[in-house]
Amino acid sequence: xxxxxxxxxxxxxxxxxxxxxxxxxxxxxVSTSLKDMDQIFQATLNPLPLPPTLNNYLxxxxxxxxxxxxxxxxxxxxxxxxxxxxxxVLAAFAFIYYDFKYKETVFNxxxxxxxxxxxxxxxxxxxxxxxxxxxxxxxxxxxxxxVDGMGVFLMRQTMxxxxxxxxxxxxxxxxxxxQVLRKVVLPLIKPSIIAVGILFFINSWNEYFWPLLVxxxxxTYTLPLALQMFISAEGGSEWGIAMAVATLTSLPPLALxxxxxxxxxxxxxxxxVKG
Amino acid sequence: MNxxxxxxxxxxxxxxxxxxxxxxxxxxxxxxxxxxSWNMISPTMKxxxxxxxxxxxxxxxxxxxxxxxxxxVLIMLLFNFVLPYLYSxxxxxxxxxxxxxxxxxxxxxxxxxxxxxxxxxxxIYNPLAGPxxxxxxxxxxxxxxxxxxxxLVIFSICTIIGWKVFGYNLIVMLAAMVAVPREMIExxxxxxxxxxxxxxxxxxxxxxxxxxxxxxxxVVFGLQYVLVPVNMLTQGGPDQGSSNLVYIVYQYGFIFxxxxxxAAFAIxxxxxxxxxxxxxxxxxxxxxxxxx
Amino acid sequence: MNSIVFENVCKSYGDAKIVKSLNLxxxxxxxxxxxxPSGCGKTTTLRMIAxxxxxxxxxxxxxxxxxxxxxxxERNIAMVFQSYALFPHLSVWxxxxxxxxxxxxxxxxxxxxxxxxxxxxxxxxxxNYKPKQLSGxxxxxxxxxxxLVKQSPYFLLDEPLSNLDAQLxxxxxxxxxxxxxxxxxxxIYVTHDQVEAMTVADRIVVLKDGELQQIAAPDTxxxxxxxxxxxxxxxxxxxxxxxxxxxxxxxxxxxxxxxxPELWRQVIGQRRDLLLxxxxxxxxxxxxxxxxxxxTYVENTGNQRTVELQLESGENISVTVSDRNADVQNxxxxxxxxxxxxLFDVTSGRNIGYIEKxxxxxxxxxx
Numbered sequence: 028x029x030x031x032x033x034x035x036x037x038x039x040x041x042x043x044x045x046x047x048x049x050x051x052x053x054x055x056x057v058s059t060s061l062k063d064m065d066q067i068f069q070a071t072l073n074p075l076p077l078p079p080t081l082n083n084y085l086x087x088x089x090x091x092x093x094x095x096x097x098x099x100x101x102x103x104x105x106x107x108x109x110x111x112x113x114x115x116v117l118a119a120f121a122f123i124y125y126d127f128k129y130k131e132t133v134f135n136x137x138x139x140x141x142x143x144x145x146x147x148x149x150x151x152x153x154x155x156x157x158x159x160x161x162x163x164x165x166x167x168x169x170x171x172x173x174v175d176g177m178g179v180f181l182m183r184q185t186m187x188x189x190x191x192x193x194x195x196x197x198x199x200x201x202x203x204x205x206q207v208l209r210k211v212v213l214p215l216i217k218p219s220i221i222a223v224g225i226l227f228f229i230n231s232w233n234e235y236f237w238p239l240l241v242x243x244x245x246x247t248y249t250l251p252l253a254l255q256m257f258i259s260a261e262g263g264s265e266w267g268i269a270m271a272v273a274t275l276t277s278l279p280p281l282a283l284x285x286x287x288x289x290x291x292x293x294x295x296x297x298x299x300v301k302g
Numbered sequence: 303m304n305x306x307x308x309x310x311x312x313x314x315x316x317x318x319x320x321x322x323x324x325x326x327x328x329x330x331x332x333x334x335x336x337x338x339s340w341n342m343i344s345p346t347m348k349x350x351x352x353x354x355x356x357x358x359x360x361x362x363x364x365x366x367x368x369x370x371x372x373x374x375v376l377i378m379l380l381f382n383f384v385l386p387y388l389y390s391x392x393x394x395x396x397x398x399x400x401x402x403x404x405x406x407x408x409x410x411x412x413x414x415x416x417x418x419x420x421x422x423x424x425x426i427y428n429p430l431a432g433p434x435x436x437x438x439x440x441x442x443x444x445x446x447x448x449x450x451x452x453x454l455v456i457f458s459i460c461t462i463i464g465w466k467v468f469g470y471n472l473i474v475m476l477a478a479m480v481a482v483p484r485e486m487i488e489x490x491x492x493x494x495x496x497x498x499x500x501x502x503x504x505x506x507x508x509x510x511x512x513x514x515x516x517x518x519x520x521v522v523f524g525l526q527y528v529l530v531p532v533n534m535l536t537q538g539g540p541d542q543g544s545s546n547l548v549y550i551v552y553q554y555g556f557i558f559x560x561x562x563x564x565a566a567f568a569i570x571x572x573x574x575x576x577x578x579x580x581x582x583x584x585x586x587x588x589x590x591x592x593x594x
Numbered sequence: 595m596n597s598i599v600f601e602n603v604c605k606s607y608g609d610a611k612i613v614k615s616l617n618l619x620x621x622x623x624x625x626x627x628x629x630x631p632s633g634c635g636k637t638t639t640l641r642m643i644a645x646x647x648x649x650x651x652x653x654x655x656x657x658x659x660x661x662x663x664x665x666x667x668e669r670n671i672a673m674v675f676q677s678y679a680l681f682p683h684l685s686v687w688x689x690x691x692x693x694x695x696x697x698x699x700x701x702x703x704x705x706x707x708x709x710x711x712x713x714x715x716x717x718x719x720x721x722n723y724k725p726k727q728l729s730g731x732x733x734x735x736x737x738x739x740x741x742l743v744k745q746s747p748y749f750l751l752d753e754p755l756s757n758l759d760a761q762l763x764x765x766x767x768x769x770x771x772x773x774x775x776x777x778x779x780x781x782i783y784v785t786h787d788q789v790e791a792m793t794v795a796d797r798i799v800v801l802k803d804g805e806l807q808q809i810a811a812p813d814t815x816x817x818x819x820x821x822x823x824x825x826x827x828x829x830x831x832x833x834x835x836x837x838x839x840x841x842x843x844x845x846x847x848x849x850x851x852x853x854x855p856e857l858w859r860q861v862i863g864q865r866r867d868l869l870l871x872x873x874x875x876x877x878x879x880x881x882x883x884x885x886x887x888x889x890t891y892v893e894n895t896g897n898q899r900t901v902e903l904q905l906e907s908g909e910n911i912s913v914t915v916s917d918r919n920a921d922v923q924n925x926x927x928x929x930x931x932x933x934x935x936x937l938f939d940v941t942s943g944r945n946i947g948y949i950e951k952x953x954x955x956x957x958x959x960x961x
Binding site: 035038039041042045046048049050052053055056059068071072113114115117118120121124125127133136137140142143144145146147148149150151152153154155170171173174176179204229232233234235236239240250251252254255257258266269270273276277280281283284288292295296 | 309318327400418422526561564568571
């Protein structure tokens with residue numbers, strides 16, 4: 028018995044190291060954002076900002092259109108999430124409900140897009156957006172993100188979990204495809220849709236690279252883009268302010284995750300596995 | 303199950319249309335652009351045939367870039383594939399208590415933006431006043447310039463990616479770990495098998511399909527994640543020391559404004575990706591144990 | 595008018611032929627059972643009627659019209675699935691009325707039908723339960739209920755009782771027959787359980803490897819199986835089948851020589867080698883038996899004993915004895931009555947004919 032507990036302790040050690048590495052930078056980010064300049068450089072390692080100050084946040088609020096950034100980020104993330112879920116659900120439903128020629132080929136070609144490196148796509152897409160006059164607009168950021176190979180894959184995977192007889196029973200009752208989707212499929216996979224939706228939202232909220240190209244005017248920036256302004260000149264001295272913006276950027280995803288973590292992790296553990 | 307073809311088409315249309323416009327058409331357009339010399343702004347494009355490709359393949363730069371890419375991949379495989387694999391085994395089968403806690407906390411960084419992670423580590427790695435330099439000073443060591451030295455810069459950037467992606471890959475691996483029936487491990491324990499034997503003889507074969515998936519996304523996505531810290535912190539420097547096959551396409555396109563070369567690089571990069579996926583399918587998928 | 599006719603219906607997946615040229619007529623209002631071992635094509639046959647499987651070739655007619663290309667929803671079919679296929683997110687009431695709402699029936703009619711069905715199946719009070727709150731037997735009744743409210747002329751059941759335990763199964767069988775008697779739809783019922791088949795069916799269709807073996811009333815199938823497969827499949831323990839030789843008005847089984855009655859001689863005709871089938875429950879153990887053998891094993895199941903004997907010829911035979919007081923140990927063989935015998939052709943395995951009320955029947959049986 029004693030050796031068993033001892034063994035268990037041994038295995039906790041590497042995990043605690045990992046927890047420290049994963050957690051400390053986040054704690055450090057928040058605490059630095061609450062320190063004034065002196066504290067930042069003199070009590071660098073002290074996790075407690077004593078006394079805490081909100082000056083960094085006030086400076087940001089006073090000098091930058093922070094609420095515009097938040098609104099821009101939210102607007103894009105919300106639209107992207109809704110449309111991504113929509114296109115993924117519709118396509119996935121076609122794959123489980125219908126039999127058609129080249130079904131596997133069509134599915135694989137959708138899944139394959141998931142592996143195309145983004146830089147391969149940015150130049151032509153940038154030219155397209157510029158031709159459509161969508162540069163510097165949230166639509167330019169959103170349009171290419173309205174579909175996602177991973178989304179189609181995850182949704183199909185989830186829908187495959189629905190027992191076939193349930194769909195057949197509805198079909199025998201003369202339910203049309205839209206009725207089957209609305210009355211049988213959607214209610215059954217609601218939890219997965221919400222989880223995937225949250226994930227899409229977080230990903231889009233955090234998106235940096237594509238918005239960087241499309242959004243050039245400062246007032247159209249999203250939060251991750253705004254971050255860049257604080258580090259430009261060779262690690263400038265505005266660390267407190269940079270950390271304040273970083274904290275604000277991280278808050279919504281962190282909060283979403285903390286509230287729904289069990290839900291998200293479970294859905295992921297179920298759907299992350301290849302089938 | 304259902305025969306009618308047209309309704310299937312309507313359901314697929316929105317996704318298919320977007321995939322064609324924003325994924326497949328750009329691929330073709332890259333191919334087209336790669337035969338021209340253009341600066342993205344001038345109204346005229348000059349047809350140059352294969353010379354973009356010849357220039358690229360004849361330059362020293364491309365080999366440095368490929369070398370960097372390989373180093374990036376190797377380090378990321380350690381942080382985002384090997385470590386999550388081992389940790390998920392500990393978490394799934396060796397620990398009795400605290401699993402939920404570890405699972406939740408280790409996933410936290412995965413929800414943050416890479417832009418945030420980049421800023422955070424820029425400060426942590428700051429050679430003059432950053433926290434890491436203070437810790438190193440305790441041991442009388444001088445902090446290296448993490449983002450300014452060849453090779454070291456790749457390692458530093460990989461730690462950022464590792465920090466952000468570790469938790470996600472851990473969760474995916476953990477799902478596969480938990481799916482290994484407990485009876486199987488208990489049966490092995492009755493035979494007095496060591497944990498290492500269990501890991502090697504039971505866990506690795508039983509989780510191989512997910513492991514290959516994680517391996518793939520580590521390579522394929524890792525190189526794209528790298529874009530954010532590279533662009534924010536080093537712009538590919540020092541002296542292209544942190545550029546790679548994915549970033550170089552952006553560099554030529556949006557920094558050097560050599561659209562044709564950028565497109566040619568895009569095609570080469572795409573070709574490398576496809577070669578990787580093909581080799582993976584050919585050599586790895588065969589050895590995999592699939593449940594059904 | 596609500597008959598179902600299969601004309602040369604085939605079903606194959608790639609090279610695998612699941613159903614091979616099926617010809618079958620199901621009469622309006624009858625209870626027809628599709629019986630066979632797993633993989634015999636019985637569920638596929640049922641699903642073809644429902645329209646859930648395409649027909650590879652041949653014609654399927656329902657109520658006189660060809661339905662090969664009619665969508666499942668337009669065939670007006672009620673079906674009970676093996677897994678019940680209850681919608682987990684809907685209450686019992688919503689499950690039952692799901693199809694009626696899609697048909698856009700008036701609310702009053704929906705309520706009337708659902709109330710009636712709930713009453714018949716004794717599910718009053720469970721309207722607001724979710725499927726996972728119900729026991730297996732209740733779920734099965736909800737599934738029946740959902741089929742019942744549609745009042746379809748066709749009622750399909752795919753192993754509806756296989757997920758119930760033995761006791762419930764018997765109850766449910768009786769209930770099924772009772773419900774059928776109320777509306778008299780054309781009922782097609784798939785099972786691999788011969789007891790279910792014998793007790794529920796008006797007629798039984800025995801299938802094997804996608805081919806029809808016999809279609810007849812349960813009693814006929816039991817007494818005059820069309821071939822050795824049906825003989826072995828129906829009845830437990832299964833029918834003993836012994837090698838026999840017909841010679842000079844006698845049949846020889848090993849060393850035993852049994853005189854053959856006149857009518858049976860007409861059935862046998864010119865044949866020499868035969869297979870003789872006799873059910874264990876029709877054999878009697880005796881001390882001076884016609885067919886000699888020695889006891890190798892006795893199995894007691896409480897209500898009866900099954901005795902295994904090895905005959906002199908080396909063949910094994912089982913005999914069931916229901917008399918508790920019978921002394922089995924001293925018996926030296928078996929005897930049986932010619933009334934209980936089936937004879938099969940030695941090469942094709944087909945039944946060569948039988949005698950019913952003093953008349954000889956030698957026409958081809960089965961299909």
